[in-house]
Amino acid sequence: MATAARWLLPQSQHKPLMLTLLLLVFVSQSLRCYSAGYSEQERDRVAFLPGQPRSPQVSRFSGHVTVNEKNGRALFYWFFEAQEQPAQKPLLLWLNGGPGCSSVGYGAASELGPLRVSRFAAGLEFNKFAWNKEANLLFLESPVGVGFSYTNTSSDLTSLSDDFVAQDAYNFLVNWFKRFPQYKDREFYISGESYAGHYVPQLADLVYERNKDRKANTYINFKGFFFFFFFELNFKGFIVGNPITDDYYDSKGLAEYAWSHAVVSDELYDQIKKVCDFRASNWTDDCDKAMSTIFRQYHEIDIYNIYAPKCNLAQTSVSSSADEALKYSDHEPFRRRIRMFSGYDECYSSYAQKYFNKADVQIALHANLNGMHPGKWQVCSDSILRSYNFSVVSVLPIYAKLIKAGLRVWLYSGDADGRVPVIGSRYCVEALALPIKTQWQPWYLNQQVAGRFVEYHGMTMVTIRGAGHLVPLNKPAEGLTLIDTFLLGKQLPTHR
Ligand SMILES: *[C@@H]1O[C@H](CO)[C@@H](O)[C@H](O)[C@H]1NC(C)=O
Numbered sequence: 228m229a230t231a232a233r234w235l236l237p238q239s240q241h242k243p244l245m246l247t248l249l250l251l252v253f254v255s256q257s258l259r260c261y262s263a264g265y266s267e268q269e270r271d272r273v274a275f276l277p278g279q280p281r282s283p284q285v286s287r288f289s290g291h292v293t294v295n296e297k298n299g300r301a302l303f304y305w306f307f308e309a310q311e312q313p314a315q316k317p318l319l320l321w322l323n324g325g326p327g328c329s330s331v332g333y334g335a336a337s338e339l340g341p342l343r344v345s346r347f348a349a350g351l352e353f354n355k356f357a358w359n360k361e362a363n364l365l366f367l368e369s370p371v372g373v374g375f376s377y378t379n380t381s382s383d384l385t386s387l388s389d390d391f392v393a394q395d396a397y398n399f400l401v402n403w404f405k406r407f408p409q410y411k412d413r414e415f416y417i418s419g420e421s422y423a424g425h426y427v428p429q430l431a432d433l434v435y436e437r438n439k440d441r442k443a444n445t446y447i448n449f450k451g452f453f454f455f456f457f458f459e460l461n462f463k464g465f466i467v468g469n470p471i472t473d474d475y476y477d478s479k480g481l482a483e484y485a486w487s488h489a490v491v492s493d494e495l496y497d498q499i500k501k502v503c504d505f506r507a508s509n510w511t512d513d514c515d516k517a518m519s520t521i522f523r524q525y526h527e528i529d530i531y532n533i534y535a536p537k538c539n540l541a542q543t544s545v546s547s548s549a550d551e552a553l554k555y556s557d558h559e560p561f562r563r564r565i566r567m568f569s570g571y572d573e574c575y576s577s578y579a580q581k582y583f584n585k586a587d588v589q590i591a592l593h594a595n596l597n598g599m600h601p602g603k604w605q606v607c608s609d610s611i612l613r614s615y616n617f618s619v620v621s622v623l624p625i626y627a628k629l630i631k632a633g634l635r636v637w638l639y640s641g642d643a644d645g646r647v648p649v650i651g652s653r654y655c656v657e658a659l660a661l662p663i664k665t666q667w668q669p670w671y672l673n674q675q676v677a678g679r680f681v682e683y684h685g686m687t688m689v690t691i692r693g694a695g696h697l698v699p700l701n702k703p704a705e706g707l708t709l710i711d712t713f714l715l716g717k718q719l720p721t722h723r
Pocket residue numbers: 293294295296298299300301379599
């Protein structure tokens with residue numbers, strides 16, 4: 228009635244009327260956007276996956292999200308709602324590294340997802356230590372060229388760099404939140420391991436910057452008439468595991484770890500100390516040779532988990548991504564050789580590779596609808612690793628900045644990893660020179676020392692005793708305690 232009455236008002240009072248009309252259009256547009264989001268969301272719901280267990284119920288979605296319309300780039304995600312009370316739980320994004328490895332194949336299907344591929348790819352098994360116990364869990368295959376993520380412009384595949392990856396991942400978030408608007412105001416955290424040690428802080432930085440700048444951003448992201456999509460995330464922090472962080476400290480740590488864990492001789496270690504300057508952007512031939520000797524010593528054991536038995540499946544059936552990386556990199560400058568895949572366990576990844584190449588699985592996941600995905604699904608892509616532009620040598624300046632901004636920042640390290648060893652990560656954290664809040668001390672799970680941790684003002688570093696590079700795979704219970712504690716912003720258990 229109020230609206231009708233306004234029509235009768237004299238000319239001079241039309242202003243509030245116009246505003247009301249604008250508001251109405253605004254609201255209806257917003258509602259349309261919301262309902263469009265929800266119906267797209269329903270289209271992504273995964274009803275049933277071949278070989279999945281009947282119980283418990285796991286609510287999940289998957290599909291592609293366009294990140295660049297001009298070049299036709301789309302990233303693939305797999306999303307699991309929290310097992311209980313998803314509306315009350317935070318949202319956690321998980322990224323694997325490589326560069327070139329799939330967060331679906333590793334993170335979701337082999338490490339911390341609720342449905343992991345079972346032995347011989349017969350089906351899926353429920354993982355009782357899944358991280359979606361405490362969070363809504365989003366796995367992203369990034370960048371384009373990884374897994375089911377693709378581009379219609381092939382030159383994109385040879386232009387990949389940290390910056391490129393972060394921009395696309397950010398655009399993914401903007402568009403994913405349009406599809407899942409109920410998560411937009413949720414507490415949001417970013418996590419990942421290995422080379423995602425680069426991706427995670429850089430994406431965090433981008434989210435932080437764009438949040439500050441949200442007006443301009445809304446304008447950029449919305450092509451219609453009204454600014455109804457205020458894209459400001461409730462971003463709280465990040466956590467990274469066995470992360471590649473700083474080339475100097477990580478390389479120094481790799482050499483020291485190999486020596487201190489009796490992998491290489493005193494002579495070789497002395498030689499490395501003499502001929503290697505890890506601060507140099509190019510290593511000398513002598514350094515290159517000495518470091519190759521370290522990798523050769525690791526070749527017969529599992530560099531990613533030095534006390535574990537080596538999986539020998541690869542020799543006969545599938546080729547091991549990590550071994551492949553070593554093989555071809557023998558012909559390339561060592562600067563490349565240091566960039567090995569984050570994923571490694573041929574036994575696990577070969578099952579994932581088999582499972583995600585099944586036609587019925589791809590259809591159920593909305594992964595390959597029009598036969599659009601060119602090659603076979605690979606758990607890690609050699610060509611991306613090879614062509615990737617490694618121009619960022621350290622992400623420590625980003626840590627310093629985001630810690631100062633008050634974000635929650637944790638770094639954890641499986642202490643049996645020879646590839647991105649705990650020693651190098653300690654150097655990295657120490658280089659930040661943060662004041663100590665609580666001293667280095669053990670933390671406990673099931674009456675045992677699960678690892679150690681140290682709290683600084685602004686960041687926490689945690690070790691997981693006896694875990695390798697893939698902590699959630701090697702030490703699932705410890706991994707779950709770790710992520711719960713991080714998400715709740717608490718302290719790890721300091722008593723038995
Ligand atoms: C890529 O090209 C295919 C075939 O033309 C098209 O169906 C698809 O929508 C394009 N992808 C993107 C993200 O634009």
